[in-house]
Amino acid sequence: MINTTDQARALSTSHRLHASMRDRLHLFVVARIAAALLGGYAFTWGFTAFGITGLVALGGDFHEAETALMLIAFLVYLPLFLWAFVATSLFRVWAVLGGGALVMTAVAWGLQQVLLS
Amino acid sequence: MFANFRLAMTWLHTWFGLVLGFILMAAFFFGALSVFDREIDRWAIPETRFAPQHMPSFDAVLKPVYEKLKPHPDDMVATQKRVIGDLPHPDTLTISSLYAYTTHRDPVLTIGAEFDIPNELKDAADEHAHVHGWATIDPRSGEFLSDDKLKIGSNWFYPMHYRLNWSWMLVGYWLVGLAGFIMLVALVTGVIIHRKIFREFFTFRPWKRTQRSALDLHNLTGVVAFPFHFFFAFTGLVIFASWLYFPVGDTLLRPLHKQHEVVEAQRTGLPNEPAGVPAPLASVDAMILEAKRRWAARDMPGEVGLLFINHLGDINGYVSLYRAGSDQVALVGQAIHFKASTGEVLREEPPPSVVGSINEFLTGLHLQHFEHWLLRWLYVLGGLLGCVCIATGFIFFVEKRKRKHAESGSQGSRIVDALAVTTVTGMLIATIGMLVVNRVLPADLVGKGDWEKLAFWGFWLLALLHALWRSAPVAMAARNPAWAEQCRVLAALAFLAVATNWLTTGDHLLKTVFIDTYWPVAGLDLSLLVGALIAAWAGGRLACKSTSFPGMKQEGEAYE
Structure with a gap:
């Protein structure tokens, strides 16, 4: 009798444990998908903006530069997307992707101001 | 995990x-x-089951067709939402630019035009004060094909391929x-x-x-x-990248893009804006003949695939003729541009750069x-x-x-x-x-x-x-x-x-x-x-x- 109650209690604890683990799993997955899709997209956006202004600053033609970066964009996005799922630290993923996006977008904007003046 | x-x-x-x-x-x-x-x-x-046709005579066939072309009711509705005040009656609007397009597989000809509108736009960043008209014609007679007949291949299955026919x-x-x-x-x-x-x-x-x-x-x-x-x-993905997926050139880098376009217009001699001075249109058929002569001289004889006229009726107007690329993978037009009022050649487009060639080859191979x-x-x-x-x-x-x-x-x-x-x-x-x-x-x-x-x-x-x-x-x-x-x-x-x-x-x-x-x-x-x-x-x-x-x-x- 005591045994079965213990077992039942143990089972219900393990169920609760499983449920909380499942929730954490879902959260993990959602966080990774967000980092991969949005973070990767933002980084690639910054990269193309930075690349175009950089090439124009070096004397390139605007449309040439744009075409070149559009050809590279998805080849940059793809490994970043995969990396977001295998990196050990989600924080590092966001630091690199989000930070990179901000820095490159800001530099692109600054370079544009210089080029226009 | x-x-x-x-x-x-x-x-x-x-x-x-x-x-x-x-x-x-x-x-x-x-x-x-x-x-x-x-x-x-x-x-x-x-009724369109006949052989593919070349671009017809502009002066004899297309000119009267464009005179009959009106803004499309669908685009009148869509444009009305973007502008302040009521749009004028579609019959009163005049064409500012037009195109005609055909390929080696098309018996019928797709045509379209932009009509200027006097209305102010609701969005200050919106620079498109136009309403569009489009139609399909029989190039042998200039007759319009009924809009009720859906081109199931090119206007339904093809857009299913890249936008699921879901434009919202x-x-x-x-x-x-x-x-x-x-x-x-x-x-x-x-x-x-x-x-x-x-x-x-x-x-x-x-x-x-x-x-x-x-x-x-x-x-x-x-x-x-x-x-x-x-x-x-x-x-x-690359085909839509600069327009939709990574439109940096139209957003963050818009000022740089604009500046480039102004410089580019000076360099190529193709005016970016109309002058506001009316001018007649010279014979486009003569321009087509000249374009074909020039393509043949470059050892690539061909037909006109795309005809484009910008600033129609203005002294700054020009006619662009693109070669139909049925004999090459890359989507290059070898365009030749003419002054619309005189028919003189403004510019013959040089071969594309390395980056341009790669892009045109890749997208050309996709679009086939x-x-x-x-x-x-x-x-x-x-x-x-x-x-x-x-x-x-x-x-x-x-x-x-x-x-x-x-x-x-x-x-x-x-x-x-x-x-x-x-x-x-x-x-x-x-x-x-x-x-x-x-x-x-x-x-x-x-x-x-x-x-x-x-x-x-x-x-x-x-x-x-x-x-x-x-x-x-x-x-x-x-x-x-x-x-x-x-x-x-x-x-x-x-x-x-x-x-x-x-x-x-x-x-x-x-x-x-x-x-x-x-x-x-x-x-x-x-x-x-x-x-x-x-x-x-x-x-x-x-x-x-x-x-x-x-x-x-x-x-x-x-x-x-």
């Missing part, structure tokens, strides 16, 4: 592949159909773009998961149980056509405007192999889980299986059902195209409901009978499409192949018949093959 790198890749492949696979399936299938979009148009609009907020483009990107992800992760690529190249064991042979076929079609799949997913019928059929084959790869992915997903789900009472594999039925046989039923409806509806029905679109979605919805309704056996680890039933419906519809084409137009296969050969129609009829036979055979096999294998031993290799 992921114990190791390979498990993470497997998870990505499985779940992203499953969710976006339903969209990818449509992108691949309608992409395969788009290879023959013009030919499908001929089948669906019988550009959602369709984004979904297809995401699916295309996930295709790249699935290809890379697929290679990482399987590693034994070379062996899988030669492995197909149809006699093994469904799960095993579905996986064999999934790997085989994925590996054999890997370059094809990667190329098309990648270039498809060049003339190469064998390659055209190989594209169809590649697209269909992609469909097989995705469909077997669905089947493998279901087969791998349905026993486990049957034991635990989960409905997961049942729902996935029903959705797979809908995207495989259901999509074909919608497509071919639409063709049957096209032949059955009276030719002069008002809004005929709208009825056909409704039939397309209606058939697809019915297929979904049928697949869900019949799906209960999957929850008990058996097969959904909807697979077999929809195959049989499909076979019947495809036969019916060929029969109704014969009955309503008199164009039976003996005529279109032998007596009065017309391959666009014969090719579609033959493809429908082959499809009907395959569907009938598959339906029979699916109905009789035993659906479960109790007691069959699990195979040695464990695949995640």
